[in-house]
Amino acid sequence: MAIGDWAPGLKAAAGYQPAWLPKDLVAGIVLTTLLVPQGMAYAELAGLPPITGLYTSILCLLAYAVFGPSKVLVLGPDSSLGPMIAAVVLPLVAADGDPAKAVALASVLALLVGVMMTVAAVAKLGFVADLLSHPTQIGYVNGLALTILIGQLPKLFGFSVDADGLIGEAAGFVRGVAAGETLPVALAIGAGGLAVILVLQRFLPRIPGILVAVLGATVATSVFGLADQGVDVVGPLPRGFPPLTLPHIDLSDLGILAAGALGITLVSVTDTISTASTFAARTGQEVRGNQEMAGIGAANLAAGLFQGFPVSTSGSRTAVAFQSGARSQLTGVVGAAAITLMLVLAPGLLRNLPQPMLAAVVIAASLSLADLSAMRRLWRQRRVEFSLALAAFLGVALLGVLPGIAVAVALSVLNVFRRLWWPYSTELGRPDGVAGYHDVRSYPDGVRFPGLVLFRFDAPLIFANARTFREEIRHLAHAEPAPQWIVVAAEPITDIDTTAADMLEDLDEELNAAGISLVFAEMKDPVRAKIDRYKLTRTIDPAHFYPTIEDAVAAFHSQRGK
Structure with missing residues (x-):
């Protein structure tokens, strides 16, 4: 097998054109403005320390640049995977709440996803993406968006809720607000940051709204001493490049992690094939589903060996890179290098980044995930498929993220059998x-x-x-x-x-x-x-x-x- 078949990035590097360099550099710097705050926010969404989001971003970008076939796809921590990771990891550390154990579990989860992706690529199992039909994907994603939104509201309001599941978290949030637990200054900075992100995304999309909001919130926290007024902040980050780490876990946890990895793999493959198809049409490339799985597998393996967690393709960050003129995976390499330089030279740069602002970043991501117009379209076009989407939505909202995946897959398969069972x-x-x-x-x-x-x-x-x-x-x-x-x-x-x-x-x-x-x-x-x-x-x-x-x-x- 030729080297370009298993490492397309090396083949692409040999044909790199110098005229692309300025565009890739600019796109990489612009991309970094999203990678840093989103990586930290999505790490916390997964129940992990913020620094793991930066470690994950660095390694997955470098690995995909070598093993991924697409010129423009951007991998990294993803809002849709965060709740799934938390659903697997947090119950296993609930007894002692040890962050180091949570990181080790998440790293093993990434390694398992990487192995599953690689095996699927070798076995040419790209068709597994078809296990989630479009209506069930719509319902699942809308349920996920609501779950993320409700879960982040307490942090936005400056307090925490000890509850499991959408209904429990919603009830806990309402009780907390009614009991006067809201911290006004935290709500002001979080809600204000969310408003900035949404307004700029809507009316001035070329301005990086997340960067503006994060910098503004960090400066305000530093100038007005908001940390002394009770606002939680990220705190100092560890200095330097993430160390190679072989995670250690109890063997009794492996079965639960494997089941979670299977669900994450399915969602990641489905999302990647969909995103790759969209951008391949714009760049004139062909979608290579099995090689995409190999690239994502390599990215997850790399992240898992450097204190990271599972990753997937990000449609929003890919769009930013594409709109910024990215011509190759050098864009991602520049982003990884920029994050590394920040950790080596200025790890305290974001120490005053307020946690409510990270909640605002995640909430903005959840709102972008939601697709209510697609639900309305299904209602108008085909009520049966609307029912499938609604059932998938309820599966996620009422049963949880991982059971919701099982419900979505089961509904997709049953819908196929329904059409075969009672054909026209x-x-x-x-x-x-x-x-x-x-x-x-x-x-x-x-x-x-x-x-x-x-x-x-x-x-x-x-x-x-x-x-x-x-x-x-x-x-x-x-x-x-x-x-x-x-x-x-x-x-x-x-x-x-x-x-x-x-x-x-x-x-x-x-x-x-x-x-x-x-x-x-x-x-x-x-x-x-x-x-x-x-x-x-x-x-x-x-x-x-x-x-x-x-x-x-x-x-x-x-x-x-x-």
Whole structure:
């Protein structure tokens, strides 16, 4: 295997054009203004010290620059993964609340995600992203956005809540506000920062609203001594590059971490393939799903070995890099270098960054995650899929983030089975002025021939719908007057499994006893080959397979004319 196949970044570096350098440098500096505050905020969202968010950002950017195939995708701590990480890690450290243990658990979680991603890439399992249908993704993300929002409100108001789950946290927040626990100065700086972010994002998107808000809040805290007035601040950060660390955990925790890693892997793959597809269309690249998984796997492995936590693609940071003129992954390398320089030369730069401001950063991210317009569109377009989205939303909101993932996946899979179980089927007729035979529901005046039924079944014929097919054919056979031929327009039938084959054999014998012929038209060659392999032509007349519906109709009329 060529080096470019497993390390696309090295191949890209060999073809790097000097004219790209100024744009990549500028984009990297602009990107850093997002990476630092968001990395720290999302680390706290995951229940970890803020410094781990910076460590994670550095290592994942460097690893993806080597092993990732995309020129512009930006990886890092993600708001959608934060609650999932917290849901896995925090219960395991609840007894002693040891931050070092939480970091070790999160690092092992990142290593497990990295291994799963790498194995999936080698096994070419990029299709697992399809396990989450778009409606369930919409519902899941909206539930996640609400969960994040409610969880950050107490910090924004300057107090904390000891509760689990959305309902418990919401109730605790209301009780805290009612009991007068709100710290006005904390609320002022957090709400003010949130307003700055949202206003600038809405009306002046080219201005980095998060940077403006974070710098303003940090300066205000320093000038007015807000830390002495009870406002929690980040405090000094450790100096220097993150050290290589092999995390140690209890083996009894490994099962829970593996289950959480599986859910994180699925969400990360789905999000990455979606984001990669969007930006590949803009840059003229092709999406390489398996290589993307390898790149994300490498990023998670690197983060896990340097006190980091699981990462994914960030659509918002990728958009910022793209809009700033990024031409290659050097943009991410510049961002990683800038964060490293800050930790080496000025670790105290953000010591007075107030915690309510970090809450505002996370809340702004949660609002960007929410997509209520998509829910409204599903309501207008297809109520069944709206119901799936709503169920996924409730799964996250009421059961929790990780169970919500299980609910979303289960709903997606069940929706596939529902469509296979009860596929669309109809009779066909020949409408005046239109060539061919068409759905009589769309063309109710279509001509139907006495003694002949044309039936279309829009699905592969498998165990899940064999009974449905049989009952519909029986219903047609019991009509008055009874048909002589039932012609199955088999072009939509892409497969016939052994369960369906046994059903067809019994059904054909039943119809033959009633003087009715079961006939097939437009059956695909691979499906017909299976019919022969199953030896169904022992009962079904081999002459009753026609290349077109017109041929079957002509044969029926020819037989009746004899």
